Amino acid sequence: MGNIPPLTAEALRRTAAIYERVKSVIPAMEWVTFVDDVDALMSLKKQRNAVILAHNYMRPEIFHGVADFQGDSLALAREAAQVEAEVIVVAGVHFMAETAKLLNPGRTVLIPDPQAGCSLADSITAADVRLIRARYPGVPVVTYVNTSAAVKAESDICCTSGNARRIVESLGVPEVIMLPDEYLARNVARETAVKIIAWHGHCEVHERFSADDITRFRQQHPGIVVLAHPECPPDVAAAADYTGSTAGMIDWVGVNKPAQVVLLTECSMSDNVAINHPETHFIRPCQLCPHMKRITLANLRSALEEMRHEVTIPADIAERARRAVERMLAVH
Numbered sequence: 001m002g003n004i005p006p007l008t009a010e011a012l013r014r015t016a017a018i019y020e021r022v023k024s025v026i027p028a029m030e031w032v033t034f035v036d037d038v039d040a041l042m043s044l045k046k047q048r049n050a051v052i053l054a055h056n057y058m059r060p061e062i063f064h065g066v067a068d069f070q071g072d073s074l075a076l077a078r079e080a081a082q083v084e085a086e087v088i089v090v091a092g093v094h095f096m097a098e099t100a101k102l103l104n105p106g107r108t109v110l111i112p113d114p115q116a117g118c119s120l121a122d123s124i125t126a127a128d129v130r131l132i133r134a135r136y137p138g139v140p141v142v143t144y145v146n147t148s149a150a151v152k153a154e155s156d157i158c159c160t161s162g163n164a165r166r167i168v169e170s171l172g173v174p175e176v177i178m179l180p181d182e183y184l185a186r187n188v189a190r191e192t193a194v195k196i197i198a199w200h201g202h203c204e205v206h207e208r209f210s211a212d213d214i215t216r217f218r219q220q221h222p223g224i225v226v227l228a229h230p231e232c233p234p235d236v237a238a239a240a241d242y243t244g245s246t247a248g249m250i251d252w253v254g255v256n257k258p259a260q261v262v263l264l265t266e267c268s269m270s271d272n273v274a275i276n277h278p279e280t281h282f283i284r285p286c287q288l289c290p291h292m293k294r295i296t297l298a299n300l301r302s303a304l305e306e307m308r309h310e311v312t313i314p315a316d317i318a319e320r321a322r323r324a325v326e327r328m329l330a331v332h
């Protein structure tokens, strides 16, 4: 414990209500290592006129401790567009920060670690999109938000895991190209009559779940409810009781209040949701997203202390990428 800065009674008092909230998932000994950063972030947000938008995969000390708004990719995009504060700090991965900048270009958007990437975003380039378009002339390109702004700029419309089917069907065409998540595309294809041409990108977190995992959970925990993210392989989605975005899974738990549940998605989700649903027992297989886990209280604090790392997007790319994201937000 030698590296822990000395705690003041005031900092402990100021953060006591937050600790009350997270104490079921954060031991007291660990919390004392967070108090100084949580306390500093509370005043830095005021000083800088900043808000923190946190994805559902953030650790509980960020998600419940310092975030002003929490959600899935779709909710974060909608919220980013409406932020009036001068600074938006994205506690999430780089494509989320780019989306925030696209939708609210007048704000300063910071990401605490610019290396916080995504295996899906890394799976495709703008040149790949141009090639696939040339191969299927006239077929619209629906691009998952988990992509760079440069890839979005080559697309007709974006989608998230929360609205993918709705977006595909909104186009009113018999066939679409859906990039870059093969499994999301195949999971949407199971639910729609629209023919889908897919790319071969995968989420390195969700691709690790298998249908055998579900069989094992059901054997070991009779009656358990299995919720899966649509980035999981199609046989996993088919064997689950419900498939939906991270927000979809949270809503499902809130509405159905299962006695036991397993969320086939990133580790921190279960901790974050369990805090709000003490009546439900969460089985927690841990699949960690190394990119999401790059965001910590310490680098959130230095982001606001030093106003880094600012997200910028070249104007020509931003204009075209924004069009694709705004088209998505216009679909209800």
Ligand code: 13P
Binding pocket: 056, 071, 072, 073, 074, 118, 146, 160, 161, 162, 203, 229, 231, 244, 245, 246, 247
């Ligand atoms: P959603 O929160 O939009 O479901 O996306 C999950 C994800 O993997 C984001 O990286």
Ligand code: SF4
Binding pocket: 093, 117, 118, 119, 120, 121, 146, 203, 204, 205, 206, 231, 266, 289, 290, 291, 292
């Ligand atoms: Fe990308 Fe998967 Fe991590 Fe989400 S969980 S940021 S899709 S690698």
